[in-house]
Amino acid sequence: MVSKKIKEIALERIDILFDLAKKEFKKHPERSNRYVKIAKKILMKIQEKMPRKHIYSYCKKCNSYLVIGENATKRKKKKFINLTCKNCGYTRKIYIEAKTLKGNPMLKKK
Numbered sequence: 001m002v003s004k005k006i007k008e009i010a011l012e013r014i015d016i017l018f019d020l021a022k023k024e025f026k027k028h029p030e031r032s033n034r035y036v037k038i039a040k041k042i043l044m045k046i047q048e049k050m051p052r053k054h055i056y057s058y059c060k061k062c063n064s065y066l067v068i069g070e071n072a073t074k075r076k077k078k079k080f081i082n083l084t085c086k087n088c089g090y091t092r093k094i095y096i097e098a099k100t101l102k103g104n105p106m107l108k109k110k
């Protein structure tokens with residue numbers, strides 16, 4: 001069992017990693033991808049799922065950090081949003097009604 005305190009610390013680190021990934025993306029996109037991988041490794045160790053706010057910030061298949069308009073495209077259909085990763089071509093279907101969309105800065109209109 002992993003204690004609650006360790007989990008809290010780990011989740012905090014994951015937030016930091018995603019912040020860094022966001023900052024580094026313009027100059028060093030490969031670093032952002034590494035941060036995603038590290039975050040996933042931490043999650044595996046504490047046996048937790050990815051926090052909702054980060055779910056759509058990376059590609060599930062190739063683990064690259066996604067920025068809409070840069071290496072990802074967002075297409076709105078009736079009930080879905082199609083999020084396509086340009087690195088590997090993988091498309092994720094996201095229900096628009098899903099609660100997971102709330103508070104996700106990736107999918108807000110600019």
Ligand SMILES: [Zn+2]
Nearest residue numbers: 059062085088
């Ligand atoms: Zn991908």
